[in-house]
Amino acid sequence: MTLTIGVMSGLLAIVIGSVLLRCHISTHRTLRGLAIGFVALFRNLPLLPLLLFLTFALPGIWQRVSGRPLIRGLELYLLLLGLALNTGAYLAEIFRAGVSAVPAQQFEAGRSLGLPPNRIRRRIIYPQAMRIIAPALTSRLIHNMKNSTLALIVPLPVQMMEVVGQAGRIAGQTFSWAEPLVFAACVHLLLALGLGRSLNRWATREQARIEGTL
Amino acid sequence: MNLLHLLDALLFGYPPAPEMVDPHFPVFLQRAGGLLLTFLVAVFSLTIGAAIGLVLALCRREPAEGLEGGIFKLATGRVAAALVETIRGLPIALLVLLVFYLPYPLLGLRLPTFVLAVAAFSLYAGVYLSEIMRAGFRSVDSRFRSVGQVLGLSPWQVFLRIELPLVCRNMLPDLINLTVTVFKDTSTLAVVAVPELAYVGRQMVMSEPASYELASLLVLVLYWLPSFALSVFAFRAERWRTSFGEVRSRIPVFPDVRLVDPG
Numbered sequence: 001m002t003l004t005i006g007v008m009s010g011l012l013a014i015v016i017g018s019v020l021l022r023c024h025i026s027t028h029r030t031l032r033g034l035a036i037g038f039v040a041l042f043r044n045l046p047l048l049p050l051l052l053f054l055t056f057a058l059p060g061i062w063q064r065v066s067g068r069p070l071i072r073g074l075e076l077y078l079l080l081l082g083l084a085l086n087t088g089a090y091l092a093e094i095f096r097a098g099v100s101a102v103p104a105q106q107f108e109a110g111r112s113l114g115l116p117p118n119r120i121r122r123r124i125i126y127p128q129a130m131r132i133i134a135p136a137l138t139s140r141l142i143h144n145m146k147n148s149t150l151a152l153i154v155p156l157p158v159q160m161m162e163v164v165g166q167a168g169r170i171a172g173q174t175f176s177w178a179e180p181l182v183f184a185a186c187v188h189l190l191l192a193l194g195l196g197r198s199l200n201r202w203a204t205r206e207q208a209r210i211e212g213t214l
Numbered sequence: 215m216n217l218l219h220l221l222d223a224l225l226f227g228y229p230p231a232p233e234m235v236d237p238h239f240p241v242f243l244q245r246a247g248g249l250l251l252t253f254l255v256a257v258f259s260l261t262i263g264a265a266i267g268l269v270l271a272l273c274r275r276e277p278a279e280g281l282e283g284g285i286f287k288l289a290t291g292r293v294a295a296a297l298v299e300t301i302r303g304l305p306i307a308l309l310v311l312l313v314f315y316l317p318y319p320l321l322g323l324r325l326p327t328f329v330l331a332v333a334a335f336s337l338y339a340g341v342y343l344s345e346i347m348r349a350g351f352r353s354v355d356s357r358f359r360s361v362g363q364v365l366g367l368s369p370w371q372v373f374l375r376i377e378l379p380l381v382c383r384n385m386l387p388d389l390i391n392l393t394v395t396v397f398k399d400t401s402t403l404a405v406v407a408v409p410e411l412a413y414v415g416r417q418m419v420m421s422e423p424a425s426y427e428l429a430s431l432l433v434l435v436l437y438w439l440p441s442f443a444l445s446v447f448a449f450r451a452e453r454w455r456t457s458f459g460e461v462r463s464r465i466p467v468f469p470d471v472r473l474v475d476p477g
Contacts, residue, residue: 044441046398048405049412049433056419057430064427146305153405164308177315185308192303 002162002191006145009083013144016088021095035092042089048150050086054078055154079154087144094136098129134206138199142192149188163187220429223418224436225249227409247409249436255328255410256397259335263396266340270294271347294344301341307402310334314406331400331408339396346392350385351377383455390448394441401437411436 023035042050055078062068102125110120152165161169167180174180227247273294301309313334317323325333354377362372401412415433419426 040442040445041438044394044398044438044445045434046401046412046437046441048401049415049437052404052412052416052419053430053434056416057426061427149305149307150402150405152307164305164311168311171315176319177311178319181308181312181315185304185312188305188308189300189303196303 002145002148002187005080005083005148005151005162009080009087009148010141010144012080012084013087013091016084017091017095020088020092021099024092024096025099039089039092042085043093045086047082047086047147048153051079051082051150051154054082075154075156079151079156083144083147083150086147087140090140091137094133094140095129097136098133099125101132102128131206131209134203135200138196138203141199142195145191145195146188217428220418220425220432223248224411224414224429224432227251227414228417248414249411251328251408251410252397252400255331255335255400255403255408256393258332259339260393260396262332262336263339263343266336267343267347270298270340270344271351274298274344274348275351298341298344301337302345306338306399307405309338310402310406313337327408331403335396335400338399339392342392342395343389346385346388347381349388350381353384354380387448387452387455390444390451394444394448397444398437398441 020035020038023031026032055075058078059074106124106128107120110124111117115123148162149164151162152168156165163184167184170180171177225248227250273290275291304312310331314330317325317330358376358380359372362376363369367375400410403410404413404416407413411433415429418429
């Protein structure tokens, strides 16, 4: 479940980050302002109170405003949303840094070939930006995986708990905290190491291609 | 419960029951909770973490050009690296749980909550600080060190008078960002029922159905305001560093100084 939460929220975060990026580099003033505001808001909110707000306070507020209770069993999705909002805001910054690191001449070269701006971004700018940000992106995604631990404050059914939550449940039943916690720590270390290794390999491969293109 | 009561509890914690108050100490200290406790934990652990980080960073530092590190140096470097990688691989909530629940069964120690909280976050801050400091040391050209030695300064003088100022300037934005991260992550302490801001907010949401929308929003605002202010500060620091910092360190003062002239 740790993996599922981590991967799902990571993917959602990439979507949010990309949308924010598109808003950020658009010529539309309102869109740009919205993207900047969004990033400033969610980068400066700690994740745990945000998750508490989404899963504890939001259903009540919804009920008071609309007069109907929120559908049951939505906690998992609210949790994923909270994680993705947080990581998405960070990713938007990383994406933006990547796009602005691509030299402006690349865009001009595309224009002189007569390509439409959207096509230039998709075929020329984004691939190069991707290579530049690959290391930052991987470290953020690993961080997101670690953040999924905070799911333990959300009341989820037993089969949906992630590894630290399970450790806490077992500890509560057996009254010994040491073994389950150390086990959970090992799982997380292996995960971080394994994920880090494979993502890093991808990142170094992308980095190695920079010399060929720029 | 009106707004003032809410704010009072969120900022300074719930007042303790009258029979629990020890008359020998000021009540103010005994009720410390909420945002105040969050700040206290963050400040204490960043200070202790700075010491830990400095030690770890110095252990992992590459020896100067021409100097060979001994076996002791190698061993401490490896140990420090292992410690840093382990703690960096753990989620902060898990680290907090480990620090809170392991000392008693393993060592038979019972420590006050505040000490445990500061210990967990000192480790966390120390490890990340050591990485920042390592990057900071690397960012300073090693020729500055050589030049200091040529001028007859002692290694300590070189470190204090030449390297440290440059390192500090290069690290400043990252340092402020880490402060924001630590401040935000202290909310994880709610997992082990330390009465800091997130926990007090959660208690309120659970126990006072009349005003919990307000309480939950206030918690978010109280976290957001300080960290946003610090983020703006970090942004300024970054701009300041890139605007005039780089120009100064790029001045080609010593194009080719070597300690030992090769020919």
